[in-house]
Amino acid sequence: MHTLSAGERARDTDEAELVYAAQADASAFAELYRRYLARVYHYVRVRLNDDEDAADLTQQIFLQALDALPRYQPRGVPFAAWLFQIARHAVADLYRRRKTLATWDALPNAFELQAVPQDIEELLVQRERLANLRELLVRLDPWQRELLALRFAAGLSSSEIAQVVGKSHAAVKKQLTRLLYTLKERYHAQ
Amino acid sequence: MRNKSSFAERYPDLLAEQDEPALRQLVSDLETLYTSDPLPAHLKRSLESGRPIVLEQQPREPVQPLPGTLGQHIPRSYIRWSRLNTLAGALVAALLVGILIGTFSLLSFTRASHPNNGSIQRVLASPCVSSATPKLGVSFLQMSDASTGWASGTGSNGGNSQNELLHTDDGGCHWKIVTPQGFGPLTAVIQHISGQLFWGITGSDAENKAFFARTTDGGQNWRFAPVQTAGGHLTSAQIFQGSVFASFWSATEGQLLTVSYNSSTGHVANLALFHTSDGGLNWSQVVVDSATLPTHGAYYNGINFLNQTTGWLTATLDASAPGLFITHDAGRTWSQQSLPEPLRSVVSLKQLIVLPPHFFSTQEGVLTASSWAWPGIITYITHDAGATWQSTAFLRIPASPARPGFIIDIALPAPVPQFTGADFGWFWTGPLYEPANTLLITHNEGQNWTALSIPFAKDYHCSTADFISAHTGWLTCNQSGTHASAPSRLFQTSDGGKSWQPIEYTVA
Numbered sequence: 001m002h003t004l005s006a007g008e009r010a011r012d013t014d015e016a017e018l019v020y021a022a023q024a025d026a027s028a029f030a031e032l033y034r035r036y037l038a039r040v041y042h043y044v045r046v047r048l049n050d051d052e053d054a055a056d057l058t059q060q061i062f063l064q065a066l067d068a069l070p071r072y073q074p075r076g077v078p079f080a081a082w083l084f085q086i087a088r089h090a091v092a093d094l095y096r097r098r099k100t101l102a103t104w105d106a107l108p109n110a111f112e113l114q115a116v117p118q119d120i121e122e123l124l125v126q127r128e129r130l131a132n133l134r135e136l137l138v139r140l141d142p143w144q145r146e147l148l149a150l151r152f153a154a155g156l157s158s159s160e161i162a163q164v165v166g167k168s169h170a171a172v173k174k175q176l177t178r179l180l181y182t183l184k185e186r187y188h189a190q
Numbered sequence: 191m192r193n194k195s196s197f198a199e200r201y202p203d204l205l206a207e208q209d210e211p212a213l214r215q216l217v218s219d220l221e222t223l224y225t226s227d228p229l230p231a232h233l234k235r236s237l238e239s240g241r242p243i244v245l246e247q248q249p250r251e252p253v254q255p256l257p258g259t260l261g262q263h264i265p266r267s268y269i270r271w272s273r274l275n276t277l278a279g280a281l282v283a284a285l286l287v288g289i290l291i292g293t294f295s296l297l298s299f300t301r302a303s304h305p306n307n308g309s310i311q312r313v314l315a316s317p318c319v320s321s322a323t324p325k326l327g328v329s330f331l332q333m334s335d336a337s338t339g340w341a342s343g344t345g346s347n348g349g350n351s352q353n354e355l356l357h358t359d360d361g362g363c364h365w366k367i368v369t370p371q372g373f374g375p376l377t378a379v380i381q382h383i384s385g386q387l388f389w390g391i392t393g394s395d396a397e398n399k400a401f402f403a404r405t406t407d408g409g410q411n412w413r414f415a416p417v418q419t420a421g422g423h424l425t426s427a428q429i430f431q432g433s434v435f436a437s438f439w440s441a442t443e444g445q446l447l448t449v450s451y452n453s454s455t456g457h458v459a460n461l462a463l464f465h466t467s468d469g470g471l472n473w474s475q476v477v478v479d480s481a482t483l484p485t486h487g488a489y490y491n492g493i494n495f496l497n498q499t500t501g502w503l504t505a506t507l508d509a510s511a512p513g514l515f516i517t518h519d520a521g522r523t524w525s526q527q528s529l530p531e532p533l534r535s536v537v538s539l540k541q542l543i544v545l546p547p548h549f550f551s552t553q554e555g556v557l558t559a560s561s562w563a564w565p566g567i568i569t570y571i572t573h574d575a576g577a578t579w580q581s582t583a584f585l586r587i588p589a590s591p592a593r594p595g596f597i598i599d600i601a602l603p604a605p606v607p608q609f610t611g612a613d614f615g616w617f618w619t620g621p622l623y624e625p626a627n628t629l630l631i632t633h634n635e636g637q638n639w640t641a642l643s644i645p646f647a648k649d650y651h652c653s654t655a656d657f658i659s660a661h662t663g664w665l666t667c668n669q670s671g672t673h674a675s676a677p678s679r680l681f682q683t684s685d686g687g688k689s690w691q692p693i694e695y696t697v698a
Contacts, residue, residue, distance in 0.1 A: 037236070051230050
């Protein structure tokens with residue numbers, strides 16, 4: 001059984017309060033929306049090859065969440081895990097209904113970094129490094145990419161990921177750790 | 191980009207004790223890669239209002255309201271047994287999905303070849319009388335015959351998820367909770383062999399000891415036996431944190447495999463094989479020649495023994511050949527078994543991830559594999575007790591129409607075909623493959639597959655199927671629009687899918 005850290009407990013308690021408030025008054029959903037908008041968008045964006053589609057789907061996910069919020073029980077699944085279950089389902093459902101072909105180009109464009117390094121040399125080094133990293137990600141299987149997307153795009157902890165994907169926390173933690181170490185070895189061997 | 195709090199604060203659960211510069215660099219770059227896309231302007235604006243904006247213009251492809259609600263997506267830490275172990279192994283090994291580009295479909299679904307197809311399917315009245323809502327939902331059922339079987343019962347109890355082992359004696363009308371008490375969760379349930387006999391693994395955290403659990407009377411009484419190792423006993427940590435697989439070829443004889451991995455390197459840290467000849471009451475460790483099995487770049491996903499001496503181990507390998515290993519000396523030594531290239535297929539042998547074989551008799555059996563490069567499955571057939579395998583054609587399953595191969599995307603569990611015998615096999619496509627929510631059945635060991643649509647699938651999210659013959663089977667479904675905690679619905683067919691009866695079951 002996974003034991004929450006003190007930080008996770010405090011955050012979950014805080015979010016539970018927000019959820020209770022939002023369940024009583026939909027306008028109180030704003031804080032949850034602000035807190036999770038970017039995370040949901042990034043998670044969706046890496047799966048769709050279009051900014052606007054990703055934005056539309058992100059909106060739909062929050063509408064779904066708002067609609068389902070009265071039935072959500074904060075003591076069960078953490079809000080983050082619950083929300084990303086909706087997001088995961090939404091992406092899968094969209095895939096099922098669409099005929100378009102997304103490609104690897106749908107990766108966030110590492111060459112348009114928001115935080116620009118201080119000098120051009122550093123920028124070039126970073127570009128090359130990230131390009132190499134993309135090459136490594138291409139070779140991962142879908143499950144491994146899913147783990148990384150949930151971890152880094154959605155910003156979920158391994159325990160939250162476990163609840164999103166329906167696996168044990170120990171298994172997810174082990175797989176994530178192994179994956180990162182494997183990637184690290186390959187990354188620095190390039 | 192996310193607030194850059196300290197590294198330890200951001201990754202306390204994963205990297206606290208392994209904080210090193212190279213890993214920091216990787217994590218930092220991954221974070222950059224995944225979060226560098228800026229929010230579109232209108233999303234940024236919506237942050238001010240704090241709620242989703244109503245789009246004034248339709249998107250190029252309107253995003254429809256999502257069917258159903260969260261019911262099927264609330265995770266269920268379900269009880270696993272043999273087939274589910276296989277599925278879990280397949281998941282972990284990331285069977286799945288590859289490039290959907292290309293137009294090959296070497297084996298298409300047929301809808302007319304099966305006598306059931308094209309007929310109007312009916313939903314009949316329930317044979318059970320119950321108006322009460324069951325307190326747990328039945329899922330992952332495995333029936334042994336038309337009357338007796340096992341299932342996982344999931345639900346919510348005071349906000350906490352509840353998972354129980356269920357047993358039925360009347361075809362699924364009444365389910366009884368038979369989870370063994372006094373130990374940890376039955377998290378690694380392994381195998382049932384009949385309607386009354388069930389084996390599993392549980393553990394006592396207090397004693398850090400794993401126990402082999404066994405019932406021979408449908409779960410009314412359980413016996414627990416520790417698994418002795420060369421240095422003591424199998425620990426609960428090994429059970430709950432590693433992988434456990436078992437294979438029984440009779441009511442008394444079987445093998446148990448445990449595998450643990452080094453969390454830093456991913457290499458196999460320990461692989462242990464045990465044998466029992468008294469139904470699990472006593473175990474002896476088999477001395478495995480570790481040089482005959484890979485420990486680097488291997489992730490083991492199953493085991494199956496045909497008899498006391500001959501068995502197979504399967505693994506996902508970082509190599510150019512499927513991880514299929516065979517033993518002829520009860521597991522002491524292993525050798526990699528070759529498979530023929532897939533028949534008339536875009537998939538090559540090195541792209542396959544194999545699962546343990548399943549035998550219908552002492553000579554006949556099948557082995558299924560999926561491809562990580564193309565979404566689909568392939569069946570290998572043996573008629574000589576696994577000495578040689580013949581390939582069938584690759585069945586491409588268009589996993590979600592837009593299934594991208596090279597995108598950071600969702601992981602779909604590969605459909606894993608199940609067989610009741612050489613004359614009947616099936617798998618449920620679920621919502622993420624095409625044709626969605628469809629039963630695919632075969633009457634010739636996977637050489638041809640026929641799609642059998644379910645008339646009520648549009649109203650339900652059906653998740654698991656189980657058959658005991660070509661005629662009799664069950665489906666577990668969640669009704670669209672119901673909440674996750676709503677009990678699942680159970681449907682049964684006795685005519686190969688022409689008609690379905692809802693089972694109004696109870697759980698006590």
